[in-house]
Amino acid sequence: xxxxxxxxxxxxxxxxxxxxxxxxxxxxxxxxxxxxxxxxxxxxxxxxxxxxxxxxxxxxxxxxxxxxxxxxxxxxxxxxxxxxxxxxxxxxxxxxxxxxxxxxxxxxxxxxxxxxxxxxxxxxxxxxxxxxxxxxxxxxxxxxxxxxxxxxxxxxxxxxxxxxxxxxxxxxxxxxxxxxxxxxxxxxxxxxxxxxxxxxxxxxxxxxxxxxxxxxxxxxxxxxxxxxxxxxxxxxxxxxxxxxxxxxxxxxxxxxxxxxxxxxxxxxxxxxxxxxxxxxxxxxxxxxxxxxxxxxxxxxxxxxxxxxxxxxxxxxxxxxxxxxxxxxxxxxxxxxxxxxxxxxxxxxxxxxxxxxxx
Amino acid sequence: xxxxxxxxxxxxxxxxxxxxxxxxxxxxxxxxxxxxxxxxxxxxxxxxxxxxxxxxxxxxxxxxxxxxxxxxxxxxxxxxxxxxxxxxxxxxxxxxxxxxxxxxxxxxxxxxxxxxxxxxxxxxxxxxxxxxxxxxxxxxxxxxxxxxxxxxxxxxxxxxxxxxxxxxxxxxxxxxxxxxxxxxxxxxxxxxxxxxxxxxxxxxxxxxxxxxxxxxxxxxxxxxxxxxxxxxxxxxxxxxxxxxxxxxxxxxxxxxxxxxxxxxxxxxxxxxxxxxxxxxxxxxxxxxxxxxxxxxxxxxxxxxxxxxxxxxxxxxxxxxxxxxxxxxxxxxxxxxxxxxxxxxxxxxxxxxxxxxxx
Numbered sequence: 001x002x003x004x005x006x007x008x009x010x011x012x013x014x015x016x017x018x019x020x021x022x023x024x025x026x027x028x029x030x031x032x033x034x035x036x037x038x039x040x041x042x043x044x045x046x047x048x049x050x051x052x053x054x055x056x057x058x059x060x061x062x063x064x065x066x067x068x069x070x071x072x073x074x075x076x077x078x079x080x081x082x083x084x085x086x087x088x089x090x091x092x093x094x095x096x097x098x099x100x101x102x103x104x105x106x107x108x109x110x111x112x113x114x115x116x117x118x119x120x121x122x123x124x125x126x127x128x129x130x131x132x133x134x135x136x137x138x139x140x141x142x143x144x145x146x147x148x149x150x151x152x153x154x155x156x157x158x159x160x161x162x163x164x165x166x167x168x169x170x171x172x173x174x175x176x177x178x179x180x181x182x183x184x185x186x187x188x189x190x191x192x193x194x195x196x197x198x199x200x201x202x203x204x205x206x207x208x209x210x211x212x213x214x215x216x217x218x219x220x221x222x223x224x225x226x227x228x229x230x231x232x233x234x235x236x237x238x239x240x241x242x243x244x245x246x247x248x249x250x251x252x253x254x255x256x257x258x259x260x261x262x263x264x265x266x267x268x269x270x271x272x273x274x275x276x277x278x279x280x281x282x283x284x285x286x287x288x289x290x291x292x293x294x295x296x297x298x299x300x301x302x303x304x305x306x307x308x309x310x311x312x313x314x315x316x317x318x319x320x321x322x323x324x325x326x327x328x329x330x331x332x333x334x335x336x337x338x339x340x341x342x343x344x345x346x347x348x349x350x351x352x353x354x355x356x357x358x
Numbered sequence: 359x360x361x362x363x364x365x366x367x368x369x370x371x372x373x374x375x376x377x378x379x380x381x382x383x384x385x386x387x388x389x390x391x392x393x394x395x396x397x398x399x400x401x402x403x404x405x406x407x408x409x410x411x412x413x414x415x416x417x418x419x420x421x422x423x424x425x426x427x428x429x430x431x432x433x434x435x436x437x438x439x440x441x442x443x444x445x446x447x448x449x450x451x452x453x454x455x456x457x458x459x460x461x462x463x464x465x466x467x468x469x470x471x472x473x474x475x476x477x478x479x480x481x482x483x484x485x486x487x488x489x490x491x492x493x494x495x496x497x498x499x500x501x502x503x504x505x506x507x508x509x510x511x512x513x514x515x516x517x518x519x520x521x522x523x524x525x526x527x528x529x530x531x532x533x534x535x536x537x538x539x540x541x542x543x544x545x546x547x548x549x550x551x552x553x554x555x556x557x558x559x560x561x562x563x564x565x566x567x568x569x570x571x572x573x574x575x576x577x578x579x580x581x582x583x584x585x586x587x588x589x590x591x592x593x594x595x596x597x598x599x600x601x602x603x604x605x606x607x608x609x610x611x612x613x614x615x616x617x618x619x620x621x622x623x624x625x626x627x628x629x630x631x632x633x634x635x636x637x638x639x640x641x642x643x644x645x646x647x648x649x650x651x652x653x654x655x656x657x658x659x660x661x662x663x664x665x666x667x668x669x670x671x672x673x674x675x676x677x678x679x680x681x682x683x684x685x686x687x688x689x690x691x692x693x694x695x696x697x698x699x700x701x702x703x704x705x706x707x708x709x710x711x712x713x714x715x716x
Contacts, residue, residue, distance in 0.1 A: 008450060009449075014688065016689035016690065017689050017690065017691065017692050017693070017703065018689055018707070021703050021704050021707035022707045025704050025705070025707045029701075029704060051416060053414070056411070056427055058409060058427065058429045058434055058462075060429075060431065060462045060463070062463065063462075063463075063464075063465050064465075065429070065434045065460060065462065065465050067414070067425055067427055067436060069414055069425055071416045071418075071423070073418065076423045078425060078438065080436065080458060080460075082464075082465025082466070083465070084463075084465045087464055087465070088697045088698070090464070091367075091697075092366060092367070092464055092466065093691060093692055093693075093694075094697055095465075096465055096466050096467060096690070096691040098467070098470075098690055100438060100456075102423060102440070104416075104421075104423065105418070105421075105442075106421075106440075106445055106448065106450055107421050107422075107440025107441070107442045107445070107454055108450065108454050109454065109456070112456075114689070114691070114692070116691065116692050116700065117692065117700065117703060117704060120700055120701075147698070148698040149699070149700035149701075150700075152701035153700075153701065173698075176698050179696065179698060180701075183699070183702065183705060330372065330374065331374035331375050331376055331472070332375065332454070332456055332472050333375065333451060333454040333472070333474065334375050334451055334472070334474050334475065335375070338537065339445065339446045339449075339450070339451045339452055339507065340446070340505070340506040340507055340531075340534050341507070341537050341541070342474065342478055342507035342508075342510075343387075343478075343507075343509075343510035343511065343538075343541045344541065345375065345475060346379050346382045346383050346387060346475060347383070347541060349376070349380045349382075349383045
């Protein structure tokens with residue numbers, strides 16, 4: 001099948017927020033995350049094929065703007081994403097993201113899309129993919145610390161892929177916990193709103209931390225964490241932004257990362273020495289290193305989000321819109337008959353409207 | 359005036375190829391380049407305010423895909439651009455480019471646009487800005503070696519800003535020269551098609567090389583170049599892609615670059631030792647270094663294209679579409695009432711079409 005959704009000369013398919021929401025709604029969030037886990041596994045198994053680099057980050061007083069490029073030699077993906085927790089006070093979103101997928105042979109864009117919803121899905125799928133291997137056997141209870149934009153996706157992913165049946169919610173903002181509980185009311189999950197972190201983590205097999213503040217915080221103290229569990233720490237993803245007490249990392253049996261050079265800069269491990277031992281996840285997926293050796297092991301995923309996960313999500317979306325057709329077509333690339341005659345596009349400009357709804 | 363074209367919640371303005379072509383046609387190519395020179399000068403004068411980095415480049419067998427990010431602390435710009443000379447054999451364009459301009463305070467995109475036409479304009483403006491200072495006094499004759507997509511814009515920029523009256527064209531593909539001559543027939547320029555490089559450069563005050571092949575070529579041999587002229591060498595812009603005989607650089611009185619770290623990798627000077635002396639253009643603009651000291655000086659601009667030039671062009675475009683209104687609106691950012699309730703966008707998805715033509 002062609003890499004292209006449309007022949008390159010017909011324009012660039014664009015997936016709007018509305019189109020994304022409709023497609024994912026119809027597909028089902030749990031099914032989508034489960035299928036994304038399969039796709040992520042296929043791509044992490046061919047880790048060496050990706051041209052990898054730490055993301056580009058432009059930090060400012062209240063936020064960060066990032067570019068996350070990656071290529072597998074066939075296709076090139078890049079996500080533009082910001083993180084501005086202060087935006088919630090301005091009635092704006094914390095994250096505005098867009099993605100581009102391109103054909104390496106021609107350099108032509110294949111797809112342009114909103115990427116806020118898609119990022120939530122791929123992040124939940126990455127967490128579920130890790131938990132599938134790193135959570136203790138028969139894990140049933142998830143503590144979810146931080147009940148913002150990611151929380152429902154995280155809960156549903158852990159249900160669909162790991163089989164958890166109870167979610168214990170905690171957030172400094174209790175209305176956020178209530179929002180998450182309301183959204184999960186029909187999910188089949190037993191949802192418990194907790195007043196303290198201690199209450200939330202009581203009996204949890206998996207603890208997910210996904211808070212948004214851009215600072216070094218201690219969302220989980222050492223005393224909160226017992227042996228034998230899996231911590232999915234995904235909120236710390238910038239220099240100066242961490243969630244875990246460093247002592248938890250020090251006594252963990254495994255600290256797993258995506259792409260070590262980026263995680264050293266952005267992850268929880270930025271608190272520790274550059275020699276602190278970590279394991280890149282692809283080694284676990286390939287069976288080169290075990291995820292855990294005993295029921296008592298404390299295993300931590302220090303997740304920051306890596307470009308190859310966006311690559312996987314963009315290719316997944318490309319295939320999805322082939323079936324569902326929910327896209328517009330952008331007139332983004334000049335189409336003069338003679339490629340060397342770019343000037344003719346301006347000289348003989350046509351006023352024909354070229355936007356089309358597919 | 360607000361940085362935003364539209365209030366952030368109304369969507370992201372998008373400028374299509376057709377919209378760009380119409381606006382630039384109505385504005386006039388020469389006027390546009392002249393005004394871009396003014397804007398570029400303002401931005402090069404505040405060079406220190408930009409957060410600068412060499413562009414990200416993903417090279418493949420037949421081409422390159424690049425990202426060019428830059429920020430001035432108020433706005434962030436990034437261009438996606440490829441270079442695939444082989445595409446002309448596939449009836450596709452060599453370059454497909456798009457640009458994004460964002461607000462640093464919120465991380466929200468202000469503008470998304472085609473950037474193939476805009477790049478040709480900003481490249482011609484950058485060349486003209488350099489020639490305005492570096493060409494010999496009273497320069498009237500331009501030799502244009504390489505008559506592809508950039509050539510008309512280069513010729514018109516040198517006419518509007520430097521006052522040249524004759525263009526001498528040379529290309530290994532004579533149909534390309536004929537195309538350029540046809541496009542410039544009504545420009546007021548005296549256009550001469552030449553059969554050899556030697557013929558083209560005879561009597562030229564300015565030589566512009568803008569060829570596309572991704573290889574180390576010798577478009578200009580040492581014997582082609584006399585003293586006292588200005589060479590605007592802009593085609594060599596990748597590792598392994600150069601145009602000038604290294605001896606020409608060695609005997610030049612000045613070799614001027616945009617951003618030295620990037621030019622060391624990509625420019626003509628990649629042929630020479632890392633210690634070969636170059637001057638960043640902003641020093642000349644600020645009067646810290648003279649562009650030339652005598653009529654006999656040989657001055658070379660080793661131009662590779664820098665992200666701040668795209669920044670300038672994107673801000674120029676933002677102001678232009680405020681006046682001309684030629685844009686569509688993309689539904690690119692989620693707009694749920696509670697920023698923490700991203701899940702609601704999928705759960706309660708609306709099927710209301712949100713694309714609008716402004």
